[in-house]
Amino acid sequence: xxxxxxxxxxxxxxxxxxxxxxxxxxxxxxxxxxxxxxxxxxxxxxxxxxxxxxxxxxxxxxxxxxxxxxxxxxxxxxxxxxxxxxxxxxxxxxxxxxxxxxxxxxxxxxxxxxxxxxxxxxxxxxxxxxxxxxxxxxxxxxxxxxxxxxxxxxxxxxxxxxxxxxxxxxxxxxxxxxxxxxx
Numbered sequence: 001x002x003x004x005x006x007x008x009x010x011x012x013x014x015x016x017x018x019x020x021x022x023x024x025x026x027x028x029x030x031x032x033x034x035x036x037x038x039x040x041x042x043x044x045x046x047x048x049x050x051x052x053x054x055x056x057x058x059x060x061x062x063x064x065x066x067x068x069x070x071x072x073x074x075x076x077x078x079x080x081x082x083x084x085x086x087x088x089x090x091x092x093x094x095x096x097x098x099x100x101x102x103x104x105x106x107x108x109x110x111x112x113x114x115x116x117x118x119x120x121x122x123x124x125x126x127x128x129x130x131x132x133x134x135x136x137x138x139x140x141x142x143x144x145x146x147x148x149x150x151x152x153x154x155x156x157x158x159x160x161x162x163x164x165x166x167x168x169x170x171x172x173x174x175x176x177x178x179x180x181x182x183x
Contacts, residue, residue, distance in 0.1 A: 021102035024057065024064040024092070026074055029084075034120035034141065034158065036085025039078035043067075043089065043103070045096035048124030050147040054160070058092035067102060075106075079114045086118035086140070095123040095130055107138035127167055127178055141181050142167045 022044035027033075030040045045061030046053075057063065065071070078084055087110060094103045107119055118140040123130060127144045130136065143158060144165050151161035158166050171179040 021067040021099045022064045023067050028078055033088040037083055038085055038088050040088045043091035043094050043099050045098050046093040048146045052149045061098050088120040090122040093123050094121050095125050104135045111138045136169055139169045142169050
């Protein structure tokens with residue numbers, strides 16, 4: 001899953017970094033980032049840099065820890081628990097360039113090993129920008145859009161501001177348009 005070529009570099013927003021995913025935390029028994037009890041992977045790297053973001057520490061793609069086999073095993077041990085509904089990819093932004101290949105591979109493996117678990121993904125990007133990503137084949141629910149402090153509403157379910165959407169990915173892909181997830 002991890003890339004071995006340490007000389008591979010990407011250029012994005014005038015920054016350089018190696019081509020591998022990093023993460024800040026794995027949250028267990030989370031009830032706020034999707035339906036049911038979930039395990040959450042908080043990845044590093046975000047280009048949106050939303051004002052008053054809840055996780056600005058995750059913006060730096062070089063921050064946190066290298067996502068390695070031990071981290072993957074920790075996620076899988078949580079997903080083996082019958083009371084865990086699934087995994088949520090958050091951060092940072094799972095759709096950040098250095099994260100995409102590893103998130104796709106991890107999501108694919110999770111769908112194969114744990115077909116009854118759901119996969120949620122939070123991104124500052126819009127559905128219209130990410131819907132053709134190969135990652136979406138494995139995602140059940142996408143929460144899209146940047147956090148906008150002037151549209152913040154603490155009563156919203158699974159999102160921080162009213163411009164964000166909670167999208168049913170399989171139904172949206174089948175319909176060719178956004179279909180919102182039923183709460």
